[in-house]
Amino acid sequence: MFLPAKKILQDALKNGYAVGAFNTSNLETTQAIVNAAAVKKSPLIINISESAIKYAGLLAIISLIKLVAEQGQAKNLPIAIQLDHGKNFDKFPLFIKAGFTSIMIDASRMPYAENASLTKKTVELARKSGVSVQAELGAVPYADEESGFVSWGKIMTDPNLAKKFVEETKVDSLAVAIGNAHGFFKERSDLDFERLRKISKLAKVPLVLHGASDFPADRIKEAIEGGVASFHIDTSLRVAFTEGIREFLAENPAEYDPRLILGYGRQKVQKEIEGKIEIFGSTGKG
Numbered sequence: 001m002f003l004p005a006k007k008i009l010q011d012a013l014k015n016g017y018a019v020g021a022f023n024t025s026n027l028e029t030t031q032a033i034v035n036a037a038a039v040k041k042s043p044l045i046i047n048i049s050e051s052a053i054k055y056a057g058l059l060a061i062i063s064l065i066k067l068v069a070e071q072g073q074a075k076n077l078p079i080a081i082q083l084d085h086g087k088n089f090d091k092f093p094l095f096i097k098a099g100f101t102s103i104m105i106d107a108s109r110m111p112y113a114e115n116a117s118l119t120k121k122t123v124e125l126a127r128k129s130g131v132s133v134q135a136e137l138g139a140v141p142y143a144d145e146e147s148g149f150v151s152w153g154k155i156m157t158d159p160n161l162a163k164k165f166v167e168e169t170k171v172d173s174l175a176v177a178i179g180n181a182h183g184f185f186k187e188r189s190d191l192d193f194e195r196l197r198k199i200s201k202l203a204k205v206p207l208v209l210h211g212a213s214d215f216p217a218d219r220i221k222e223a224i225e226g227g228v229a230s231f232h233i234d235t236s237l238r239v240a241f242t243e244g245i246r247e248f249l250a251e252n253p254a255e256y257d258p259r260l261i262l263g264y265g266r267q268k269v270q271k272e273i274e275g276k277i278e279i280f281g282s283t284g285k286g
C-alpha cells in the first residue's frame, strides 16, 4: 500500500520509533529492502535518487518497485516511494506522475531565501497530488566532496531558522545537520543532540537524519528521542552488497551465474536492513 511519507513519519514520531528510508537503483536491492520490511512487518520508505533514475530509467525503477512491493507479504505494508535529494524542480511533475509519493527537495546549498522559495513551490506542486515533501536546512556534507574537512559549526541547522523555514514553506518533514554526514568520514563531529531537540521543539515536524549508516544503536535511540522519525540509509547497503559479492567470488572463483553472485549480495543487503529496522524500533509497526 503506497502512501505519502508524511503519514508514515507522523505515526513514527507519535509512537517513538523511526522508519528507514533505504536507497535502491536495481532489482536485487529493491527485493532486499521489500523482503526485509515484510519479514519485520515494518513500514518502509524506498529512496530513489536522481542519479539512480539516470542509471535505471524513471519508469523502469518505479515500475520495478511497484511490482516487487505489491507481491506477497509486503502488499499491506505502508510504503512511500521517495525522491532522494531532488534538485531539478522542473522534473518533479514528471516524477509525481510516475508514482513518487514523496519528494525531497534539496536546495540546502542555496541561500536561505532560495531554499525556502523552492521548497514552498515544491510543497504547492506536491499538495495537488497528495504527495508529501521533505526539505533540508543546514547542509549534510558528503565524504567524497568535502575531502574529509568540514567546518561543522557553519553547516549545522539553526533551530530558530528551522522554525521560520517550516512556517514559511509548510514542508512535511525536515532533514537536519547536527554533525551527521553522507558516506564514511575519517573525522566525525560529535552529534549535537541538544541542537536536535531544540529544532524538534521549534519546527514541530518529523525530522530526518541523512548519513546515518554508521550510527551505533545508542545514538539512533537518542536521535529518535530527540524527534527523528526517519534515517536515510544508502552507504551501508552498498557496502553489504559489494562485500557480499566479493566474499562469494573469493569462495567461488569459477562461478559465472549472475543470479548466484548477485543473489548472495541481495541476501547480505536484506540482513543489513533487518538489523537497521530492529534498531529503528519499527518492527511490527507496519
Ligand SMILES: [Zn+2]
Pocket: 085, 182, 210, 211, 232
Ligand atoms: Zn542524503
